[in-house]
Amino acid sequence: MAFDAYHAPGGWAGDTREDGALLRSPRRGPTPGRSFALAAYLARWSTCAHHDLAASDSQSLSLAALLRLAGPEDMKRWRNADLGYADPRGASWLRAAVAERYVGLKHHDVLVSAGAQEAVACVLRALLGPGDHAVVVVPIYQPSELVVTSLCAADGVALNSDRHWALDLDHLASVIRPNTRLVLVNFPNSPTGATMDRTTLAGLIDLCRRHGLWLVNDEVYRQTDANPEGAIPPVVDVYERGISINGLSKGFGLPGLRVGWVACRDRAVLERVLAIKSLLSSCLAGPSEVLAHIALRAEPRITGRARATGRGNHRRLRALLDRHPERFEQDEPRNLAFAFPRFRGREGAAAFARAVASEVGLLVLPSVLWRSSLAPVPADRLRLGLGRRGSGAALEILEDHLQRRSHR
Ligand SMILES: Cc1ncc(COP(=O)(O)O)c(C=O)c1O
Known part of the structure; x- marks a missing residue:
């Protein structure tokens, strides 16, 4: 067949x-x-x-079950939810709730998107162009790889199935070129479930720092990591050029809200991401923003x-x-x-x-x-x-x- x-x-x-x-x-x-x-x-x-x-x-x-978790302020927001165009960056109170998940970030370090995949695509488009080269750790969600390969030259570094899906930093270092701009990873990884240990993350950041590379991590499976005690921090918390992407689709079980986000300490990069995003969607749906806020507050x-x-x-x-x-x-x-x-x-x-x-x-x-x-x-x-x-x-x-x- x-x-x-x-x-x-x-x-x-x-x-x-x-x-x-x-x-x-x-x-x-x-x-x-x-x-x-x-x-x-x-x-x-x-x-x-x-x-x-x-x-x-x-x-x-269900919508009813999520609303039962709402505090009085969110309930008021829900009842008064505005169905006009919303802030293209995401409501400031939603971005503030997202920013609280990271060390020292404020609402202006966060951009909300229609799902994590829009965030990944916009970040890649904001950072990569035809003269650039990117490194992609594989396997990865196919649309993310396809965005990279549609924009610039790329090399893949495969996780090692014989070594519990470990990332080989020597291999990664060997594919870096003078025009390499970014490393794209997805940890915790799908489909392998692989996570990085802290030593590997430190080595990866060291490598990125020496070459001035952006480190973009699609972190959508963080909430379902089987070993949260051993989990590495979000890359935005530990590397000045780290960009963390996450959302409510996976561990929160709310893909229908279409809420994802980018967390990044570089305002100029976030502005470029916003400019790219504005070509795709003007803003999130207002009701989704309220529901996302309820979900974030009820995360545990x-x-x-x-x-x-x-x-x-x-x-x-x-x-x-x-x-x-x-x-x-x-x-x-x-x-x-x-x-x-x-x-x-x-x-x-x-x-x-x-x-x-x-x-x-x-x-x-x-x-x-x-x-x-x-x-x-x-x-x-x-x-x-x-x-x-x-x-x-x-x-x-x-x-x-x-x-x-x-x-x-
Ligand atoms: C690794 C990874 N990133 C991103 C996405 C897309 O997430 P969203 O539905 O929030 O756009 C998926 C969905 O399967 C995924 O597996």
């Missing part, structure tokens, strides 16, 4: 084989016009898949519940993987929103994912969907979303499918 994502208009046919291996050498210059393989895959399969182990956002809240309750759901689902997954060592390798829980186990079956992870979607209506994501034109990504893994209450029932369907297959 054709793997539709590969054959989507403007897709990647010819860049990768079905198993995800690179066919061509990594690209060195701007490469516009590729499509987003994960979105194409979801568009193809989500209509026939009724059980979801694909999503990486936590269990969402919202994310605490999400983390408990993720922990429970990880326990269920661990037991399932233990029962099927011939099909799966055990996976260390790194991020509570998802797991990324190696699939050992002979058919390969991509074929297995297609089979569970078409035979039992269960959506899981093969790692080939994170394929990169910049560096290899292992094609033998599945990313299993574990942040939803329904993930437990979906795991039972997976188990059932595995048992029936073993009796064939």
Whole structure:
């Protein structure tokens, strides 16, 4: 069966084989016009898949449930919410609430965006141009890589699957050029769940500082890090050219609000980001700003519940993987929103994912969907979303499918 994502208009046919291996050498210059393989895959399969182990956002809240968490001031804001154009930077009280998450930041160091992805795209467009070079740590959310490769030359540095997805700083140093302007990372990482340790972060910052590079970290999986005590700080807290991007889509389970943000200590850069953003969206929806403020104020309750759901689902997954060592390798829980186990079956992870979607209506994501034109990504893994209450029932369907297959 054709793997539709590969054959989507403007897709990647010819860049990768079905198993995800690179066919061509990594690209060195701007490469516009590729499509987003994960979105194409979801568009193809989500209509026939009724059980979801694909999503990486936590269990969402209803509007009524979120409003129940509002304090009196937010309730007043909600009742009086203005439906005119809002401040293009985001309401100052919302930016102030975001700024409180960082060390010494004020509302003017924050820019609010329509989701984290708009923030990533605008930051990259503000900082990169045709004569520049960027380093991208891979795997990474494909739209982010595609923005970089549409703007300038780039090199990828792959996380090392044999060393718990460690970042190899010597490799990263070796690809830096005189015109390198920026390093783009996503820690905690999706799909691997990898985090950086403090020594690696210090080494990375040292490297960026010596070369005058911006360090942009997409931090959307911070709230679901399995080990928050060992978590590294947001890059904006520890590096003057660090830019932290986060939002409410993942650990808060509120992707429908479309609220993300950029935190950056350089006002001139934030102004450029705002100028780029103004070409895409003039402002956030006023009601979303109020709801986002309510969510930020209620963070421990919202994310605490999400983390408990993720922990429970990880326990269920661990037991399932233990029962099927011939099909799966055990996976260390790194991020509570998802797991990324190696699939050992002979058919390969991509074929297995297609089979569970078409035979039992269960959506899981093969790692080939994170394929990169910049560096290899292992094609033998599945990313299993574990942040939803329904993930437990979906795991039972997976188990059932595995048992029936073993009796064939
Ligand atoms: C690493 C990463 N960054 C950004 C996004 C997009 O976030 P948002 O929905 O807030 O735009 C996603 C969504 O899956 C993601 O996985």
